[in-house]
Amino acid sequence: MAGKSVSEVPSYRRDQGIVFQSYALFPHLTVRRNLEFPLEMRGVKAADRAKRVSRMLERVRLGEFGGRMPSQLSGGQQQRVAVARALIADPPILLLDEPLGALDRNLREQMQIEIKELHREFGKTTICVTHDQEEALTLSDRIVVMRAGQIEQIDTPEALYDRPKTRFVANFLGEANILENTEFKVE
Structure with a gap:
């Protein structure tokens, strides 16, 4: 302190x-x-x-x-x-x-x-x-999301919700939009 x-x-x-x-x-x-x-x-x-x-x-x-x-x-x-x-x-x-x-x-x-x-x-x-x-x-x-005693992400509520850095953070916040395949082809 x-x-x-x-x-x-x-x-x-x-x-x-x-x-x-x-x-x-x-x-x-x-x-x-x-x-x-x-x-x-x-x-x-x-x-x-x-x-x-x-x-x-x-x-x-x-x-x-x-x-x-x-x-x-x-x-x-x-x-x-x-x-x-x-x-x-x-x-x-x-x-x-x-x-x-x-x-x-x-x-x-x-x-x-x-x-x-x-x-x-x-x-x-x-x-x-x-x-x-x-x-x-x-x-x-600001929120600190922790997993097994380790910090996953520290950010504003909006940033955590809009831009989770890990799958765990995305799942923790619920209703996650997780894209499994991020390789896209433009035709």
Whole structure:
């Protein structure tokens, strides 16, 4: 990160926001306390924590839910709390690990829009791991297609779709127009 390897740095020491597929919210803490936790760990004073948490809850449209427990929220609300918690400490990078996988189709589509809006608003470098091609095409400015741990292609969604460099990339994106014989004769 920022030109430095973090492979030897323990994950809790890396300055990053992470959202897991399971959301990993603290079930014994209220929504407000879930958002306060990363700030408290960074030594942010209580008054500043309270202001930042209130602003973030309003931003993710959960202003009235600060006193609730995660189990009292819908899947989409839990997902918004997880994203808010990842963003609240203002990390330089946001990592999303299959963040929408547990949601039904309609909610997943709504949350894709919400994540795009948050990305634009906060301007954070965001890496989203997904196996859902539609989600990758919707959320991304650039996509890295990987196969067996190796990069097949890095490009914009449009370039990947229009000009896949390998058969794997073409098949990965679905509905591929693969021409088996590319030798043509003009008569």
